[in-house]
Amino acid sequence: MVSSLINANPVVYEKKERRTRSAPGDVDEYAVEPIDQLEIFDHIRDIKDPEHPYTLEELKVVTEDAIEVDDKHSYVRVTFMPTVEHCSMATVIGLCLRVKLMRSLPPRYKVDIRVAPGTHATEAAVNKQLNDKERVAAALENPNIVDMVDECLAASYE
Structure with a gap:
C-alpha cells in the first residue's frame, strides 16, 4: 500500500449475497416492477473505492439501509x-x-447523494457539490475526473 493514503488500512467487510431476480418470462413482460432499495444497492455495490482495491460495499461506504427510494415520486x-x-x-x-x-436509472428519477451526517469534516460542502447540477456537469467535463470515475465504475458494469 502507498503510505500517502488517508486511510492506509481500512476495515474490509464481507459482501452480502446477491438477491435472485425473476427471469424474463417469469412475470408479465409488460409489467413494470417498481425500483426498490435493493435494486439501487445492486447498481452501486461494486463501485471500486478510488484509493483502495475494494468495493464501496466491502468498505461499508454504502449499505442497503442507507438508501431511500420513493418510486411513486421517482x-x-x-x-x-x-x-x-x-x-x-x-x-x-x-x-x-x-x-x-x-447511467442506470430511467431519466425521470431525481437522485440525491449525501454524506452521512457527522461522518465528514466538510459534509455540507461535499453535499452541496454533489447535488448542484452545474458543479456536477463541470466536473464531468474534466477528462481526469471522468477517467477516475470510469475506472471506479468499470467493475460495476461486469
Missing part, C-alpha cells in the same frame, strides 16, 4: 459514509454514485 437518496472524517475522495465517491445511477 426519487432516490443514497447516503454514504466515508471511511475517515477527512476523506479527500468523498466528492469523487459521491460523483461515482451519481454517475452510476444516472
